[in-house]
Amino acid sequence: MFFITMPSTNVDRAIKVGMYLLVVTVWCSALLFGLFILSFYFVALLEGNTAQWNEVLPGLYDSSTKSATLGIGVHFAAGGIILILGCIQLIEPLRTAYPGVHRWLGRIYVFASLLTAVGGLAFIFIKGTIGGLVMDIGFSGYGLLMFWAAIETFRHARARRFKKHRAWAIRLFALAIGSWLYRMDYGFWFLFTDGIGHTDSFNGPFDYFMSFFFYLPNLLVAELFIRRKELLQSTLAKWLAIAGLYAATAFLVLATYFFTLRYWGPAIVDLFTFS
Numbered sequence: 001m002f003f004i005t006m007p008s009t010n011v012d013r014a015i016k017v018g019m020y021l022l023v024v025t026v027w028c029s030a031l032l033f034g035l036f037i038l039s040f041y042f043v044a045l046l047e048g049n050t051a052q053w054n055e056v057l058p059g060l061y062d063s064s065t066k067s068a069t070l071g072i073g074v075h076f077a078a079g080g081i082i083l084i085l086g087c088i089q090l091i092e093p094l095r096t097a098y099p100g101v102h103r104w105l106g107r108i109y110v111f112a113s114l115l116t117a118v119g120g121l122a123f124i125f126i127k128g129t130i131g132g133l134v135m136d137i138g139f140s141g142y143g144l145l146m147f148w149a150a151i152e153t154f155r156h157a158r159a160r161r162f163k164k165h166r167a168w169a170i171r172l173f174a175l176a177i178g179s180w181l182y183r184m185d186y187g188f189w190f191l192f193t194d195g196i197g198h199t200d201s202f203n204g205p206f207d208y209f210m211s212f213f214f215y216l217p218n219l220l221v222a223e224l225f226i227r228r229k230e231l232l233q234s235t236l237a238k239w240l241a242i243a244g245l246y247a248a249t250a251f252l253v254l255a256t257y258f259f260t261l262r263y264w265g266p267a268i269v270d271l272f273t274f275s
Contacts, residue, residue: 011238018245019225025249026177027087029256033180034083036264041076068127075119078112079179085109086173106157113150113172117143131202131211138211145215146175167226174222178215184255185210 085105088094095102121143129135149172156165189195189206197206224231231237 011235011242014242015238015245018242018249019228022245022249022252023090025252025256027090029252030083030177030180031087032256032260032264032268033183034080035268037076037080037083037179039267041073041080065127068123071119071122071126073119074115075123078115078119079176081112082109082116082176083180085112086176089169090173103157106154110150110154113146113153113176116176117147117150121147129202131207134208135202135211138208141212142175142178142215145219146172149175170226171219171222174218175215178218181218182210182214184252184259185214187259188255 085108089102089105089109121140124136124140124143129139149168152168153165153172156162156168186198189198195206197204197209199207228241
């Protein structure tokens with residue numbers, strides 16, 4: 001068969017190209033979503049139009065719980081920053097050429113990650129999520145994991161344990177893109193199933209599933225990426241990796257095009273108009 005006779009160097013090259021394509025696609029899509037978050041949520045906060053948030057997530061803004069509004073506002077603003085900076089921080093040529101810039105952006109990145117986690121956790125503690133207990137548990141777990149990953153990323157960098165620092169930075173970025181994947185998953189679930197298992201109160205079977213699915217698989221993928229040299233030993237494993245990489249890239253390209261055209265693009269244009 002083709003995958004058996006094809007030289008291993010070509011298979012390894014295909015994996016490397018596939019990884020680069022997937023990473024670049026994720027970065028570009030996450031950058032666009034980060035700009036969307038800042039334009040839709042943060043600009044609304046600056047304009048005093050936080051009621052606009054409820055257009056996407058009902059009940060997110062409540063005038064009777066201003067402290068919760070502040071917490072989620074910080075969560076959105078810092079979340080947009082970490083999506084943008086995370087894409088920059090993981091680019092190896094930039095880290096090598098400008099180590100000082102990498103260190104200072106890294107401090108901002110970690111601080112913004114901590115703010116993202118604390119802001120979201122404060123909102124859950126004060127107001128609770130629209131989906132109730134299951135969503136509270138799932139989203140709280142997300143916030144706690146992000147807080148932990150941010151601390152570990154900074155701690156290992158300070159101790160100059162760069163291999164561990166890089167591993168935790170990858171885990172942190174995998175968590176940072178969780179909010180991006182949450183919207184993507186819902187968008188395509190509605191597109192292909194017309195929202196089966198979803199309710200307006202976010203307490204349907206699919207909603208409960210998504211309370212954990214938007215970040216736990218990301219961490220699994222991050223671990224596979226971190227340990228890829230150990231795991232991709234057999235020819236079959238390499239071909240499965242190639243199929244997964246190129247399929248995921250194609251899906252994300254389609255999803256990014258769709259969401260940018262319908263949702264993110266108009267909001268980003270409004271952001272620069274506002275500026």
